[in-house]
Amino acid sequence: MRFWIWSPLFACLMQIGAGSAGAADIEAGKVTFKKCALCHTNEKGKNKVGPSLFGIVGRKSANLDNYNYSDAMKKFDQVWTPQTLDKYLADPRTVVPGTKMIFPGIKDETERENLIAYLETLK
Numbered sequence: 001m002r003f004w005i006w007s008p009l010f011a012c013l014m015q016i017g018a019g020s021a022g023a024a025d026i027e028a029g030k031v032t033f034k035k036c037a038l039c040h041t042n043e044k045g046k047n048k049v050g051p052s053l054f055g056i057v058g059r060k061s062a063n064l065d066n067y068n069y070s071d072a073m074k075k076f077d078q079v080w081t082p083q084t085l086d087k088y089l090a091d092p093r094t095v096v097p098g099t100k101m102i103f104p105g106i107k108d109e110t111e112r113e114n115l116i117a118y119l120e121t122l123k
């Protein structure tokens with residue numbers, strides 16, 4: 001009897017706990033962005049070695065007029081959704097073979113999730 005009273009409450013608390021642990025941490029993502037900032041800005045129209053990442057989430061790949069993309073990136077031809085970004089950032093040179101983005105990737109899933117949550121704020 002006791003179990004039946006407490007178990008729904010327990011399940012509910014577990015979900016709250018899981019929810020907060022699973023939520024992306026934008027501030028942490030901003031710290032990770034420092035790795036990208038070597039080659040990318042978060043400002044509109046400002047390219048460095050790499051293209052500006054302003055508005056990157058939802059943008060088509062290789063879509064900036066004022067940036068000279070590699071043929072590999074031009075051929076990739078996909079929209080940068082959180083999903084495509086997640087794959088690309090885990091291992092850029094496998095997902096876009098021949099890209100001139102010389103970056104080994106971010107292997108930690110949570111770090112990528114936080115970074116992408118930060119990238120989503122750049123609009």
Ligand code: HEC
Pocket residue numbers: 032033035036037038039040049050051053056060061062063064068069070071072073074080089098099100101102103106
């Ligand atoms: C060493 C420099 C360098 C670093 C570090 C770097 N990038 Fe890049 N990135 C580039 C270059 C160069 C390109 C253009 C690639 C091409 O044309 O093949 C690029 C392209 C991209 C693109 C495709 C942009 C578009 O307009 O299609 C995304 C997205 C991207 N980088 C995200 C990131 C993120 C996020 C990080 C940090 C985790 C990062 N990059 C780190 C150099 C870098």
